Amino acid sequence: MQQPLVSVIIPIYNVEKYLRECLDSVVNQTLREIEIILINDGSTDNCGKICDEYAAKDKRIIVIHKENAGLGAAYNSGLDIAKGEYIGFVESDDWIEFNMYEELYFKAKNNDSDLVKCMFYDYNSTREPKDKLYMQKHEDFELFNCAPDNKIFKIEDYPKLLIYHSSIWASLYHKTLINRLRFQESKGATYQDFPFAIEALVLANKITTLRKAFYHYRQEPLNASSVKRTDQNLIKMIDQCIYARTRLISLGVFEKFKEEFYAHAISPLYGFYYQLQDDLKPLFFEKLVKFFNNSLSENLSYKYFNQREKDFLFCILKKDFSKTLLCNKQSLLYKFKKILKFLLGRRYI
Template identity: 45%
Template sequence: MQPKVSIVIPCYNVERYVRECMQSVVSQTLQDIEIICINDGSTDSTGAILREFARQDSRINLIEQQNGGYGVAVNRGIAQARGEYIGIVESDDFINPTMYEKLYTKARQTNAELVKCNFFVYDSHSLEKNHTYNPKYQDLNLAPNYAFNPREEFKQIFFFHASVWANLYESTFIKSVKFFESTKVYQDLPFAMEILAKADKMAIIKEPLYHYRLEINQGNSTQFITPDRLMQMLEMTKEALSVLMRYGILEEVKEYFFAHAMSPNYSFYYKTSSKIWKTFANEMREILAHYTNPQWTYFEPKIKKWTQAIMQGKVPKQSFKQYRRKVFRLRVRDGGIYLKLGNFEYKKAFATKHQKHTK
């Protein structure tokens, strides 16, 4: 019998988090689900934890494979999914108990190919561990309350965080779109652009139901931002651009797309070696040639300045202020102290009056 929802969970070396993730999935109020876990060649105890869950729950289909990367794992899971609808959960995140019941109900009510919910940003190292993601211009509360065509009725969604894991997809619809398998970063950008370009009907649940673990996903540590990863990000930006051109909608959504794409490129650029900057700038300039008559509406000032420099044929350099912030930062705010010195980071929350009195 066909399950209502298949949930694809790609897993690689997430022994610290996968148990919490799996518990949140098997505890869904929507019981008629299929859980497809892909152990993508983990070298820690991730596989053992997944096998433990699979023994206890017959809804779990555990696939063990050699490491192929995120795109390979997700594509394999989607290909084997049998559900009416398909969702993706990243194995270092977790979800609310009612997430898939609410997404499935909305999908059936609206006959939408794509349903998106809001999400929480979870950072166990932060004083504010779990807060709703709603930065300026990316607030799902701005979206229509009815099922809509994203290309025609809410183009601003092309600027939003890709958050492909906060979605529920109609099975036939998602099986026609593939994640790129050749890179290890930013595969979600071209995938998200094609999903939005392809969908005729999309619905929104404005309630946050997914918990996105920031400390794993943000890639703050410079040791992980290699020149190769920066160039892979550029490659995925180029692929996303080609998707929008193929669907003939680049001109309509370019303000949203370029603001979306340039932000992470900017972040990676200053976290990697300056030796690659000239090559990156030259290739990025070819991409930005498609950003004609820019309005810059959705750009942060610093990213706008950086992007303009590339468009003018320059190779942006790191300012002294940026270098100083990279090496040393001391902040006291939100009831705590933050200290960064080189690769060393220290965060300490101040005790409140109530905490002091109850010790």
């Protein structure tokens, strides 16, 4: 096989329920000149057998069986052997449109892009959209209001991209960009792709976007990509945010993008905090205090924060743990009012 145009890296961990759907969507891509790298990261179900089954039928598939070491290590194992001109990533419980990589590849080639990003759909554990309004949001997708379809740009031109699409999936990276990067390896930690994605956006000289949705992102309570979303692993997410910030500081660009960085970080931190068991909330809160108070400058404008995120952050900055519980109650009340408004069709609730 000649050098593949695209290497598709898929980390796999205990996801046999969805794996065939994922692999079928990749092996049947209209762009045939691809290599598919499957990293079976210590799965204890039938994922390993399924990977070998597909590899026996398709010479483009390479399977790596390894002990579970986490998402970052799995991605790095794929990067170490990838030969493609461009690199793509797919999570093993997701699926993609059959023409995704053809469209992204030729968009990249025609613009000599380091990085191309497309839109995506957000799903729950079934094939039904988690929220039709949310799905529609991604068809309009706020990032494309500030990152036009037919323009080559750098992240300095449209920094909102760091907030609204800093994921590594629904993206295609030139190998020369990827060669400068690696994932942090921290077994069990969630959010291990965040530092990589942020750094890639900052280092890319030519970014383009495609105003089409090709990627179907499925949100599961149990993440299929080598990480179990236990409470302890959620706490480790803060370490990934710290590492991402450290990388931006080392590149000399943190002050330039700190508004976008914190706006991106606060949303999942806020959500994960209220998912934790009550007995672990104080530990998570303590780590949040250290994360924000050790670096958050007073001149942050909070222009990207919604009111609930602002209230939550102010509790952290004031080191007031008790008020975070009140913030959660207010958030639940806000959601309840939105549901009532939708059901009753009234604007005065």
